[in-house]
Amino acid sequence: MLGSFDAILLARIQFAFTVSFHFLFPAFTIGLASYLAVLNGLWLWTRDGRYLDLFRYWVKIFALAFAMGVVSGIVMSYQFGTNWSVFSDKAGPVIGAPMAYEVLSAFFLEAGFLGIMLFGRSRVGDTLHMIACAAVAFGTFFSAFWILSVNSWMQTPTGFEIDAITGQFMPVDFWQIIFNPSFPYRLLHTVTAAYLTTAFIVGGVGAFHLLRHRRRGEAPTPATRTMFSMAMWMAAIVAPVQIFLGDLHGLNTLEHQPIKVMAMEGHYESHPEGAPLYLFGLPNDETQTLDYAIGIPKVSSLILRHDLNAPMDGLDTIPDDEQPPVAIVFWSFRIMVALGFAMLGIGMWSLVARMRRQLYDATWLHRAALIMAPSGLIAVLAGWITTEVGRQPYTVYGLLRTADSAAPLAAPAVGASLVAFIVIYFSVFGAGTFYILRLMGRQPSSKEPRLADSVKGPIRTAGTTPAPEEASRRPDTTETGA
Helix, strand or coil: CHHHCCHHHHHHHHHHHHHHHHHHHHHHHHHHHHHHHHHHHHHHHHCCHHHHHHHHHHHHHHHHHHHHHHHHHHHHHHHHHHCCHHHHHHHHHHHHHHHHHHHHHHHHHHHHHHHHHHHCHHHHCHHHHHHHHHHHHHHHHHHHHHHHHHHHHHHCCCCEEECCCCCCEEECCHHHHHCCCCHHHHHHHHHHHHHHHHHHHHHHHHHHHHHHHHHHCCCCCHHHHHHHHHHHHHHHHHHHHHHHHHHHHHHHHHHHCHHHHHHHHCCCCCECCCCCEEEEEEEECCCCEEEEEEEECCHHHHHHHCCCCCCECCHHHCCHHHCCCHHHHHHHHHHHHHHHHHHHHHHHHHHHHHHCCCCCCCHHHHHHHHHCCCHHHHHHHHHHHHHHHHCCCEEECCCEEHHHCCCCCCHHHHHHHHHHHHHHHHHHHHHHHHHHHHHHCCCCCCCCCCHHHHCCCCCCCCCCCCCHHHHHHCCCCCCCCC
């Protein structure tokens, strides 16, 4: 049955599935690591128990999400060698070093300090524990730095030459490779999106508990109120910044990848006297038309060229085999933008409620925040789809086609591994996500237990000697372990 499918299409679906599943976890943990560092710093500064309770509450969720992000990301590295070996051979001299630096610097920084962050507060002191929290937060950002640098180079390749014999991309200027034309915009836009994703998840959890307390006639805990307040501050401040960064990123994309922008805007036809902004339409690649289009005249030219009458080229100037799948790019872009403005609306709504001293009593705001809790995850996936599908039919934009990047594998081999990944991912990570939701469903208490106090079962490996406090706590435990 799998033999009737195209091997390259299956390989693309497999990578899209694994990277999308993986990206959900870093999009959450990048922001959550910084949030935990802020909470820990506020606790050390004020000694207010609310911040310590929130730290202990969210650090358990962070530990699970971080672990699932690491495991889900390992599979993608293998796919470079199995399904995309030609791409790895040709682009490896350029992208190999940044990907190695991501592991050697960023990931080791995160992993090295993670144990201290999770379990070391009472063992290393406040200063070193705060350093560990900051190191983990910086490590998540530094990891994003290297990965986005690689991906941005694939979008806007610079600093290389192509070997005439092997066809490999050979590095010429390392700094041009890292700081390629789209990288600064992509880095800021993606990291800010991660912070917004975390803010709306935290705000959604806070709203859930505020609604439940109101339904039960109970007073919310101070930690719950603080959680929701901090999340809404983040939404109100960062959402407009994100929209501004998105505009800058769009202008950069227009300069370096105009075909992608044509697909995003649904511009099959050129508009010599100003292009409309299409709000709705059904892209039709066969007829090269946007059916049932609803648009605002000349607004696209105003946004992209800052001139109502600026001419805009359309896909009618591009050969068919150079065009991406317009329908996917068109709709994923609109989902991302719509969610971005919805986030801005929630942030502004929260400011009004705060000024009226109704932030903790605004039932409809809480309901809206609860509904919007997963909006950041959906938005980053939509943005990622826009970026990656809009680059097609290339893996290295304008230079290496996707069809020429795949390994010479038969469709059944790729299809079998794809089916296995789908089954394993949904079972393993589905169970992990379910447990995270269970943790979120329990409100932060005024005496939130430490992570070590929450763990049931063995807390040390066989053959190790327990610490004195653990030995006194568990007199029935032998030195040789269980």
